[in-house]
Structures are given as structure tokens and as C-alpha cells.
Amino acid sequence: MSEVLRTALVKLQALVGLIGLVAITPLLVFAAILSRLIAKLCNCPKPKSIEGDVAVVTGAGHGLGRALALELAKKGCHVAVVDINISGAEETVKQIGETYKVRAKAYKTNVASHGEIAELNAKVVKDLGPVTVLVNNAGVMLHRNPLDPEPADIQLMIDVNLTSHFWTKLVFLPKMKELRRGFIMTISSLAGIFPLPYSSAYTTSKAGTSAHMRALRTELALENQKDIHVSTVMPTFLRTNDEVTQLSNDIGICDLYPLIPGEEVARRTVDGMLRGEHEITLPGLASVFYRLIYLLPAEWQIKISLLTAASRFEQFRKSRS
Numbered sequence: 388m389s390e391v392l393r394t395a396l397v398k399l400q401a402l403v404g405l406i407g408l409v410a411i412t413p414l415l416v417f418a419a420i421l422s423r424l425i426a427k428l429c430n431c432p433k434p435k436s437i438e439g440d441v442a443v444v445t446g447a448g449h450g451l452g453r454a455l456a457l458e459l460a461k462k463g464c465h466v467a468v469v470d471i472n473i474s475g476a477e478e479t480v481k482q483i484g485e486t487y488k489v490r491a492k493a494y495k496t497n498v499a500s501h502g503e504i505a506e507l508n509a510k511v512v513k514d515l516g517p518v519t520v521l522v523n524n525a526g527v528m529l530h531r532n533p534l535d536p537e538p539a540d541i542q543l544m545i546d547v548n549l550t551s552h553f554w555t556k557l558v559f560l561p562k563m564k565e566l567r568r569g570f571i572m573t574i575s576s577l578a579g580i581f582p583l584p585y586s587s588a589y590t591t592s593k594a595g596t597s598a599h600m601r602a603l604r605t606e607l608a609l610e611n612q613k614d615i616h617v618s619t620v621m622p623t624f625l626r627t628n629d630e631v632t633q634l635s636n637d638i639g640i641c642d643l644y645p646l647i648p649g650e651e652v653a654r655r656t657v658d659g660m661l662r663g664e665h666e667i668t669l670p671g672l673a674s675v676f677y678r679l680i681y682l683l684p685a686e687w688q689i690k691i692s693l694l695t696a697a698s699r700f701e702q703f704r705k706s707r708s
């Protein structure tokens with residue numbers, strides 16, 4: 388077959404595929420909405436128990452990480468409270484001890500260091516037992532200069548928000564595989580789906596970590612590790628970090644959707660993780676919305692984001708220039 392004919396056939400095949408996709412889109416949308424409704428109504432499958440398990444929660448000395456550590460303790464899980472800020476971690480341990488009858492211990496660890504994560508694992512196994520719940524929460528969000536970010540700030544964001552999840556996976560997953568059970572929850576962000584202008588390192592790190600977790604889920608399925616669950620959490624702006632709250636107020640993001648308290652995110656996501664949900668967006672409707680947007684051509688996607696938020700980001704750009 389000539390090269391020209393082969394190219395024409397490949398193009399025709401792609402065109403037929405595209406027409407097919409457009410034709411079944413309304414059906415897919417209907418099925419997606421219906422499946423979410425059914426899942427909500429049935430509240431199924433039943434959540435698994437993690438009573439007596441050991442969880443490692445990174446970045447648990449503040450904000451969402453602290454709320455997640457408390458929520459896991461509420462479920463009866465012993466918690467290794469990990470943070471680069473040890474006094475914050477100790478405060479979380481204190482709060483757990485005041486309310487729940489589980490063991491909790493603070494560990495000063497920089498998640499960007501593979502060596503420190505390996506040391507952490509050895510200590511946690513000795514103090515609390517083998518880790519079967521891993522929460523990758525530690526994250527850094529703000530550039531000192533968003534319009535012209537320092538190389539060191541870009542590197543830090545990639546190291547903490549993205550690379551560290553490879554280190555925790557390398558260190559904690561082998562034991563889960565050996566025990567053939569476990570939970571990995573990774574805190575990504577809606578910014579990984581709807582890009583945040585002037586936060587490209589953050590956006591990239593969060594999109595990367597969502598892709599990382601999809602790849603991991605597929606690997607576990609190939610290895611028939613069906614009792615190791617991987618949940619990716621993609622929230623909108625939260626009321627957990629004062630600087631982020633200030634930024635959201637400055638640019639009026641909270642007029643689009645109110646900031647969500649960390650405790651609410653922790654309740655929803657720990658419940659979702661225990662039910663084996665793969666991807667959790669907050670608000671939930673964002674999961675339908677982003678799938679619809681992704682069906683559109685790339686230039687339409689940009690037009691829609693400009694329509695909804697251009698003035699807010701223009702305001703942000705001016706305020707920082």
C-alpha cells in the first residue's frame with residue numbers, strides 16, 4: 388500500500404473515531420451524571436475499616452493535613468504526623484491525644500528528600516507498626532514573585548508537590564504490596580485540571596501528580612493488587628492557609644465558589660478513600676464540568692476560562708506588577 392494511501396486511511400480512521408465520539412457524547416454525559424447520582428443515592432460501596440491501621444500524613448502540622456490526621460484518628464487509625472515544621476506536627480498530635488484513643492507521633496521530615504522518607508519509614512514501623520495508609524498532602528502553593536518566579540521557587544514546588552510522591556511510593560508501597568492491602572490518598576488540586584495563570588509550576592505539579600496516580604492505579608490493576616486503593620483529591624480553594632485565603636479574597640475567587648473548610652474536605656475525602664473512590668473533586672460537580680470542557684477544542688477551553696475569570700487574573704497580574 389502506498390504511503391499516501393496509508394496516511395489517508397489513518398486520517399479517515401481518526402475522523403470516523405471523532406464523529407463516533409461526538410455522536411455518543413450526550414450518552415456519555417447522561418451516563419456520567421446517572422452514575423454519580425446512583426453512587427450518591429446508594430452510598431455504595433460500603434466504607435472499609437482502618438481501625439488499628441497506621442497512617443502517615445505528610446504536611447499534617449497545619450491546614451488540610453491536620454484535618455486529615457484528625458479524621459483518620461477518628462476512624463481509629465494510629466497516625467504518624469509528618470511535617471517539616473515540628474511544632475505544628477506536635478500541636479496536631481496534642482489535638483489527636485485530647486480527643487481520640489489512638490497512638491499518634493510527630494516526625495520532622497522534609498518530604499522532598501528520599502533519604503528522610505526512608506528514615507521516617509524505619510522510625511514509624513518501630514514506633515507504630517507497618518504503614519498501610521499513606522496521605523500525600525504536604526504542598527507549597529505561593530511564589531514570592533508570581534510574574535517572574537525564582538528558579539528556586541519553581542524547583543521547590545516541583546520537589547514538594549510532585550517528586551516527593553515518587554519517594555513516598557518507593558518507600559511505603561512495597562509493604563502494602565506484601566500485605567496486599569492499603570490506601571494511598573494524594574492531594575492534588577482543581578488547578579491541575581483548570582490551569583491557574585501565573586502559577587504554572589503549581590498547576591504543572593498538580594496535573595503531574597494526578598497523572599502519576601492514574602499510572603499507579605493502572606500498574607496495581609495489572610498486578611492484581613485490588614485491595615490497594617489510590618484516591619486523588621482535587622479541591623478548589625480551601626480555607627486552610629491564610630495567604631491563600633487572602634489571595635482568593637483579593638481576586639474574588641470566592642465569588643465563584645466559597646472557600647471550603649479543611650474539616651469538610653477531610654470528612655468527604657477520607658470517606659471517599661475508604662469507599663475506594665479513584666478521583667474526588669470538590670465541589671463534586673467539577674468532575675462532570677471538566678469532562679465536558681475537555682471535549683471542546685483547546686482554543687474554546689481558553690475562551691471559556693477567560694470568560695469566567697479573565698478580569699480576576701488581570702486584577703491579580705496588576706496587583707503583583
Ligand SMILES: NC(=O)c1ccc[n+]([C@@H]2O[C@H](COP(=O)([O-])OP(=O)(O)OC[C@H]3O[C@@H](n4cnc5c(N)ncnc54)[C@H](O)[C@@H]3O)[C@@H](O)[C@H]2O)c1
Nearest residue numbers: 446449450451470471497498524525526576624625627628
Ligand atoms: N489551600 C488551598 O486552597 C488548596 C487548594 C487545593 C489544593 N490544596 C493542596 O492541599 C494541600 C494542603 O494545603 P494547605 O492549604 O493545608 O497548606 P498549608 O500551607 O496550610 O499546610 C501545608 C503543610 O505542609 C508542610 N510542608 C511544606 N513543605 C513541606 C516539606 N517539604 N516537607 C514536609 N512538610 C512540608 C507545611 O509545613 C504545612 O504544615 C497541599 O498539597 C495543597 O497544594 C490546597
